[in-house]
Amino acid sequence: MLPESLKEQAAAASIEAFDADALVTGKFDRGELTLEIAPEKVVRVCRFLKDERKFVRLSTITGVDRYPEEPRFEVVYHLHCLDGNERLRVKCRLPGANPEIDSVTSVWRGAGWYERETFDLFGVRFRSHPDLRRIMMPDDWEGNPLRKDYNITGSRI
Amino acid sequence: MSETAITGVTEAAPEQRPASVKPRAMTLNMGPQHPSTHGVLRLELELDGEIILSCRPDIGYLHTGIEKEFEVKNYQQGVTLTDRIDYLAPLSNNLCYCLAVEKLLGLEIPPLAQWTRVMLTELTRLNSHLVWLGTHAIDIGAMSVFLYCFREREDILRIFEMYSGQRMMTSYFRIGGLALEPPRGWQHRVRTFIDAFPAKVDEYEELLTNNHIWIGRTQGVGYISLEDMLDLGVSGPMLRAAGLQWDIRKSQPYSSYEKFDFDIPTRTENDVYARYLVRIEEMRQSARIVKQALEGMPEGRWTADAPHVVLPDREKMKTQMEALIYHFKIVTEGFRVPAGEVYQTIESPRGEVGYYVVGDGTTHPYRVHVRGPSFANLQAIPRMVEGTLIADVIAAIGSMDFVLGDSDR
Numbered sequence: 001m002l003p004e005s006l007k008e009q010a011a012a013a014s015i016e017a018f019d020a021d022a023l024v025t026g027k028f029d030r031g032e033l034t035l036e037i038a039p040e041k042v043v044r045v046c047r048f049l050k051d052e053r054k055f056v057r058l059s060t061i062t063g064v065d066r067y068p069e070e071p072r073f074e075v076v077y078h079l080h081c082l083d084g085n086e087r088l089r090v091k092c093r094l095p096g097a098n099p100e101i102d103s104v105t106s107v108w109r110g111a112g113w114y115e116r117e118t119f120d121l122f123g124v125r126f127r128s129h130p131d132l133r134r135i136m137m138p139d140d141w142e143g144n145p146l147r148k149d150y151n152i153t154g155s156r157i
Numbered sequence: 158m159s160e161t162a163i164t165g166v167t168e169a170a171p172e173q174r175p176a177s178v179k180p181r182a183m184t185l186n187m188g189p190q191h192p193s194t195h196g197v198l199r200l201e202l203e204l205d206g207e208i209i210l211s212c213r214p215d216i217g218y219l220h221t222g223i224e225k226e227f228e229v230k231n232y233q234q235g236v237t238l239t240d241r242i243d244y245l246a247p248l249s250n251n252l253c254y255c256l257a258v259e260k261l262l263g264l265e266i267p268p269l270a271q272w273t274r275v276m277l278t279e280l281t282r283l284n285s286h287l288v289w290l291g292t293h294a295i296d297i298g299a300m301s302v303f304l305y306c307f308r309e310r311e312d313i314l315r316i317f318e319m320y321s322g323q324r325m326m327t328s329y330f331r332i333g334g335l336a337l338e339p340p341r342g343w344q345h346r347v348r349t350f351i352d353a354f355p356a357k358v359d360e361y362e363e364l365l366t367n368n369h370i371w372i373g374r375t376q377g378v379g380y381i382s383l384e385d386m387l388d389l390g391v392s393g394p395m396l397r398a399a400g401l402q403w404d405i406r407k408s409q410p411y412s413s414y415e416k417f418d419f420d421i422p423t424r425t426e427n428d429v430y431a432r433y434l435v436r437i438e439e440m441r442q443s444a445r446i447v448k449q450a451l452e453g454m455p456e457g458r459w460t461a462d463a464p465h466v467v468l469p470d471r472e473k474m475k476t477q478m479e480a481l482i483y484h485f486k487i488v489t490e491g492f493r494v495p496a497g498e499v500y501q502t503i504e505s506p507r508g509e510v511g512y513y514v515v516g517d518g519t520t521h522p523y524r525v526h527v528r529g530p531s532f533a534n535l536q537a538i539p540r541m542v543e544g545t546l547i548a549d550v551i552a553a554i555g556s557m558d559f560v561l562g563d564s565d566r
Contacts, residue, residue, distance in 0.1 A: 012232075029497055029498075030260055030261070030263075030497060030499055032498075032499060034498070043215060056387050056388075057387060057390065057392075058390055059390070059500075059502070059509065059511055059528060060511055060513070060526065060528035060533075062513060062526040063401075064515055064523070064524045065524075074345070076526075078500050078511065078513065078528070082387075082401075082403060085409065086502065089498075089500060097290050097452075099438065101564060108388055108389075108390070109388045109389055110389040110390030110391075110533060110536060111537075111538075112536065113532065114390075114534050134217075135216065135217055136216075136217040136220040136565060136566075137217065137220065145222060145225055146224060146225055147453075150225075152225065156245075
């Protein structure tokens with residue numbers, strides 16, 4: 001559901017018109033628009049944003065761990081429209097147990113490494129990613145360092 | 158003597174090869190200690206003779222967990238981490254992080270601090286482009302350019318040292334303004350440098366722009382289409398050399414860039430030579446900006462009027478109780494930043510730097526994500542070099558101007 005305050009935001013209103021179920025909530029804060037999308041609709045919405053709203057650039061993808069809250073993980077996409085000089089933050093919330101979301105590499109190829117990084121450091125799996133491997137940590141590393149419950153004191157032996 | 162005996166190579170007969178081995182394909186590891194990768198980048202190249210069949214970049218050798226470290230430092234301490242991300246453009250990273258946190262805090266930065274920030278980030282751009290030009294030329298075989306570039310870089314580093322006491326890890330920008338008052342006599346130092354600089358750029362150009370070997374090694378090399386670059390997230394001079402006139406300093410001005418008069422150089426050839434010309438012109442434009450900042454530098458305070466964020470003057474601490482209390486609070490626990498999230502982008506020498514800062518109302522950031530331009534740019538390497546000659550890989554990756562610290566963080 002689109003909050004009343006966002007009715008004037010063209011990007012938000014167009015997603016609402018495109019697929020009313022996709023938009024969970026949104027906010028406009030400090031001049032930045034954030035839209036929360038249902039995780040199962042992320043590829044569909046991203047494809048729409050790129051083709052119809054001209055968000056040709058994917059600036060970055062990352063995660064936020066809200067441990068111990070549930071749903072625990074946020075996957076955050078920062079999009080950029082060059083023509084309208086407009087930026088948009090798209091967010092999906094995922095559960096703590098077995099977090100999985102569809103990969104958007106079919107929309108922007110540049111998503112490949114960002115999704116690998118999020119997989120590596122948060123342990124979020126991206127379905128149908130062409131090459132989902134660790135990118136920062138060694139291949140045999142255990143755990144995901146950017147999770148809030150990752151032990152940062154003491155040494156691993 | 159037969160030819161085989163001279164070279165010591167015997168070609169295996171086709172029927173003796175295992176079925177899995179492609180005829181004449183060879184895998185070559187370039188890096189992580191290869192001199193031309195400027196850091197610890199490893200490229201897995203599959204070669205057929207000198208033609209590259211496939212290229213797989215392998216990064217992460219310089220991963221230092223900076224994003225994790227932000228979470229255990231308070232906001233002001235985080236500034237020192239940003240220097241170490243892109244060590245050739247420390248002030249650009251300082252600026253982007255400070256702008257992001259200031260946006261969360263809703264701070265108004267005084268004009269003197271904004272202009273000094275602009276001037277110093279443009280000097281940083283010169284510094285970074287000089288290192289790029291010198292090392293890029295050395296990779297391709299032009300030794301002397303390196304010496305010329307480092308001569309001028311030394312002057313810039315001396316200016317940084319004068320301002321902050323440090324040559325590289327300056328941390329001069331702080332949340333709420335500048336770390337220190339601009340030093341006495343800075344005008345003279347900056348003026349001496351910037352008046353002489355355009356003539357120095359002419360010298361580099363004299364060495365390279367019409368040099369037959371340079372043109373032969375760079376023209377038509379390292380092509381990648383604009384559509385591919387946008388799809389892969391490339392930003393900065395790479396896009397401008399492909400004809401896209403996009404510069405965040407113009408499109409979303411920050412820190413009073415809208416008050417400066419400068420051009421965005423573009424080329425359309427989209428090869429290594431075009432990227433060289435774009436960066437050379439950017440140096441001239443940066444020099445223009447520095448000159449304007451020098452001449453129009455406003456007066457006033459160098460920190461914002463926000464006693465809960467900015468450390469008080471030493472003098473006030475001795476005479477005013479409130480100042481002493483604020484000082485104690487800021488030093489012992491740091492300042493609180495309201496909950497919220499911001500994504501701030503600026504144009505660094507390499508392209509779009511973005512800081513995504515999530516605050517939870519405490520004195521430490523909940524999460525900081527850094528969008529380094531090198532990370533996205535490196536993704537485009539396979540698209541750029543596959544199907545070309547191995548010698549062109551050196552020129553192509555040099556034209557990208559990446560810093561591994563920026564991509565691995």
